[in-house]
Amino acid sequence: MRRLIDSHAHIDGFNDPETLMKTSRNAGVDGVVCVGGDITSSKYSLEVAQRFPGFYFPAIGVHPANILKNDLDEALLFLRENLDKCVALGEVGLDYAYDFAKPKDVRKKMREYLGKLLELATENDLPASIHSRSAYKDTLELVMEADVKAVFHWYDGPLHTLKELLDAGYYVSATPAVEYSKGVQAVMREAPLERILLETDSPVFMRSLGRENTPLDVVIVVDALAELKNLDRDEVARVTTRNTETLFGLD
Ligand SMILES: [Zn+2]
Numbered sequence: 001m002r003r004l005i006d007s008h009a010h011i012d013g014f015n016d017p018e019t020l021m022k023t024s025r026n027a028g029v030d031g032v033v034c035v036g037g038d039i040t041s042s043k044y045s046l047e048v049a050q051r052f053p054g055f056y057f058p059a060i061g062v063h064p065a066n067i068l069k070n071d072l073d074e075a076l077l078f079l080r081e082n083l084d085k086c087v088a089l090g091e092v093g094l095d096y097a098y099d100f101a102k103p104k105d106v107r108k109k110m111r112e113y114l115g116k117l118l119e120l121a122t123e124n125d126l127p128a129s130i131h132s133r134s135a136y137k138d139t140l141e142l143v144m145e146a147d148v149k150a151v152f153h154w155y156d157g158p159l160h161t162l163k164e165l166l167d168a169g170y171y172v173s174a175t176p177a178v179e180y181s182k183g184v185q186a187v188m189r190e191a192p193l194e195r196i197l198l199e200t201d202s203p204v205f206m207r208s209l210g211r212e213n214t215p216l217d218v219v220i221v222v223d224a225l226a227e228l229k230n231l232d233r234d235e236v237a238r239v240t241t242r243n244t245e246t247l248f249g250l251d
Pocket residue numbers: 008010035091201
């Protein structure tokens with residue numbers, strides 16, 4: 001039985017996946033879902049998962065940050081050809097907070113592209129790892145339309161949208177920000193443990209840690225979540241790990 005799983009990390013941000021796997025295991029972390037945000041990082045997810053099966057699990061996708069790049073059609077083809085090797089589509093989503101995403105036509109392009117990406121998840125019967133910032137309602141609408149299973153990673157949006165997404169059967173994931181972010185804490189208080197996954201979104205610089213985080217930091221997430229929800233730490237670890245295994249179909 002796996003102890004903890006990091007359900008969303010950008011492994012292309014680390015230069016030694018083998019050492020990272022060993023140190024993670026020593027820290028009690030038994031798996032990492034590796035998301036991709038463009039063709040290059042998605043290829044890397046597939047590569048590490050092939051080199052270290054049973055620990056790294058591949059997800060491939062196009063992050064909304066890349067919506068103005070000119071290889072979008074090529075990326076769709078790449079995803080179409082490789083999703084059968086993956087546990088999820090991701091990281092995909094909508095993000096209206098970027099400066100470049102202020103114009104309406106850019107937002108429209110993001111929505112249309114996400115629709116196409118989610119169709120691929122539906123065709124492959126895969127869940128999606130969803131990024132959403134300042135676009136919570138539109139993202140939820142598209143995900144519901146596509147009728148895919150999904151986790152809204154690092155969700156810190158409004159609580160009324162949280163209720164809608166929980167009612168629709170989706171998951172949310174907790175990052176080390178559960179230690180300090182009022183928004184994330186409010187979400188995590190509201191969401192039932194049965195709908196929460198743990199993740200790090202690593203590597204990202206976290207002020208609370210004074211460094212970039214790593215998959216090992218799911219240990220921080222499980223402790224902070226147990227404290228916040230006033231639950232037993234081992235139960236939080238067991239249930240959230242099972243949630244991750246269920247959503248991504250991990251054996
Ligand atoms: Zn991410």
